[in-house]
Amino acid sequence: MATGTICSTFAITLVGDLTAGTAANTFVTSRALTVVTCEAFNGAAGASTLRITTGGGTDLTATAVGAAGIGIVQAQSVTGPAAPVPILAANASVASGTTLVCLGGAATVAKVVLTCIGNPAQSLGTLT
Secondary structure, rough: OEEEEEEOEEEEEEOOOOOOOOOHEEEEEOOOOOEEEEEEEOOOOOOEEEEEOOOOEOOEEOOOOEHHHHHHHHHHHHHHEEEOOOEEEEOOOOOOEEEEEEEEEOOEEEEEEEEEEEEOEEEEEEEE
16 A cells, blocks of 8 residues: 655746846745745856755755855856756755745856655555
8 A cells, every 4th residue: 555645846947147146046935835946047168056945045956065155056068058956855845925035156057957855755654
């Protein structure tokens, strides 16, 4: 037997200058959610960075060694223009009304897509 849940999946897409000092890199969540994946689009050949935090300073992104902190956006020669950025599972759940801040290390990281699921998921109970 297994258990199941129903949850909605949606994407949050941030486009524009995501470097520090711009207003476009902050938004408030309208519902509770869990960030499942993050994909950054790198408009230049070189590697860059991406950091997603809550307004309180909790990192959602993870470093190369899996700790909370600044994620690496790989160079195009490694992943092509779309690069996955690790999300720290322990910090991935975000309450409704939370401010999220997305900071790209370079203006070439001008698009970020966060794939999320809505919280809480509705339980289906035990499946037979």
